[in-house]
Amino acid sequence: MSVSRTPVRTPAVPGPAAPARRPRRRPWSRWAAYLLLVPAVGAIALGLGYPLVRQFVLSFQEYGLAQQFGRPAEWVGLDNYVALLTDPYVWGVIGRSLLFCAVNAGLTVAIGMSLAVLMARVGRAARITLQVGMLLAWGTPVLATLTVWQWLFDSQYGVINWLLAEPLGMEGMRYHSWLIEPTSFYLVATVIVVWMSVPFVVFTVYAGLLQVPAETMEAAQLDGAGAWQRFWRITVPMIKPVLFVVILLQVIWDLRVFTQIYVLQRAGAPTRDTHLLGTYIYSLAEEFSMAGAMATIMLVLTLVVTAFYIRRMLRAEEL
C-alpha cells in the first residue's frame, strides 16, 4: 500500500515543533471525541433510553385506559409489582420462559458446536454443501421462515404429519394438530428457533476453529492426545472468547423470543397457556403500567441470567 505522498512539506501543525511529535494528546482532541459520540448517544437515548426511563417511571403509577384520555396518573408505589409477583400465573410465565431459554440455547449451542466441528473435519465438497444449507436457513427472513414452518406442520396437508404417518407408520399422527396443546406447541417453537439459530453458532464457532494453530494440534497428537481430549483440552479453551459471545447472545435471544411465539399463537394456539415473557407483555398492552412493570421484571431477569457472562467477558476483554 503506497502512502500517498503529497509534496506539501509545510507543516500543518503551527509552530516550529518537530514534525515527529505525536499530536495525540492535544486538548481539543478530547472534545472532538465527545463530539463524535453525540449522534450515537443521542439516537440511543432517544429510541431506547427515554422509553426505558419512561416505562420504569410508569411501572410505579396507575396508568391504564382512563389515563390515556387525560386523567393524571397516580403514584401507586410497588403495587403493580406486588400484583404481578403474587400472581402464580406470572411465575408460570417466568418459569416457562427460563425453561424455554435453557432448552433452546442449550440445544442451539450444542448442535451448532457439533456442526462447526463437523464442518472443520469434512472435505471441501461436503463442507460447502453444509455451508450452503446453513446459509439458506440463516438468510431467510424470520416471517418467511415462520410461514413455511406453519405449512410444514399443517395438520391436514403438512408434510411432517405425512412423514410421520406414511413412511414412519404412525397413523395416529396423520391429522395431528401441533399447536393446540402447550407441550407440542413448545416443541414446534423449539424446532423452529433452534433451526434458525444454529447457523449463526456454526459459522461463528467455525471461524473460531480456524484460528486454532495446526501445529498445536499436531504437537498434542504426537504427545498421544486423542481426538476427544484434543477437543476439550485445546480447541475449547482456545475458542473460549467466541464461545462466550455465542452463548451470551443465544441466552439473550432465547429469553426474549417474541416473533416466533406470537406468530404461532396467531396460527391457532391457546394464547394464555402458551405465553412467554415477550408475548405476555404484549398482551398486557392495554394496561400500560402493568406492562411497564412486567417489562422491568423481564429486564432484571435478563441481567441476572447474563450477569455472570457479562462479568467474565468484561474481565477477559481488554477494552
Add this chain to the structure above:
Amino acid sequence: MSAAGTATAPGRSEGQLPGGGVVPAGAEPAGGRGRRRPDGARWRSRLLGALAVVVAVAWAFPIYWMVASAFLPTNRLRTPTPTFFPVDGTLSNFRRVLADPGFYASFRVSLAVTGLTLLVAIVFAFVAAVAVSRFRFRGRKSFIVAVLVVQMIPAEGLFISQYQMLDGWGLVNVVLGLTIVYVAAILPFTIWMLRGFVAGVPIELEEAAMVDGLSRVGAFFRITFPLLAPGLVASGVYGFLQAWNEYTLALVVMTDPAQRTLPLWLQGLVETNRATDWGVVMAGATLVAVPVIVFFLFVQHRMTAGLVAGAVKG
C-alpha cells in the same frame, strides 16, 4: 467459499492459517501421512462427509419446500401424498401475489424505513467507533461497557413505551417513527462491530502519514478510511438484514394497513389464506425471502468476519 472470510477483517489476517480452511483437527494431513491411515479412518471420514450432506439437506428442506409449494396449484397441494417435485408447476400463485397492490406499497415502506435507518445508523456508528478507537478520553471505557450492556436490553419489553413515545409525537404509522426505534436498536451492535475494524488498522499508518505532512483528519481519511470499506459493508449488511426483516416493532408501530412493512404484509397474507390456499402464501413468502437469501449468500462471509472482529477484537 471460505466462511471465515477473515481476509476482510483488517488486522486479523496475520494469524491466519496458510491456505485458508486448513482443518485444525488434522482431518487432512499433509502429503504422505495419508498413506499410513488405516482403512477405518478413511471410512469414518466418508461417513462424516455423508452426515454433513444429510444435515445440509435437512436444514435446507424448509426453504426448498417453500419454493416448491409456491409453484403448485391448490388442488395439487391438498392431496394425501405431498408432491415433492413440482415438475409441471404453474406461475399462477405468483401472478396472484403480484396483482396485490399491497405488496408494492409494503415494499416501498420497507425500502424507505431500511434505507433511512441504514444511512443514519452507519454514519452515527462510524463516528462513534472512530471516537472510541482513535481517541483517549475520560469515560471511554464506560461507553464501551454501556454499548455492551445496552444490547442486553430486551427490546421486546420496551415496545409498549416506545409506542407511547411515538404516539405522543404523532409518529405512529410514520416511516420516521419506525426509523427512530430501529436506529437505536441496531446502533449498539454496529458500533461494537465497527470498533473492531477501526482498531484493526494500526494507528502507526496514520502517524507515518502525519509525519509526511498530512493533517490528522487528512491522514485518517486518506489512509485509514479506505481500509475500513469491508467493515462498513459488514455493518451495512447487518443493519440491512435487521431492519428489512424486523417484525415486532413494525407490528407495534405500523398499525395502519397502508403503512405495513413487508413482514407485516406477509403475515397478513398468511392470515387471510392459511385455511384455503397455501400456494399463494408460499409464493408470497418466496417473493419476500428469495432476494434476501441471494443477497445474504453473497455477503454473509463479510458479516461473519465482522461479528468475529467485534467479538474478539484482535
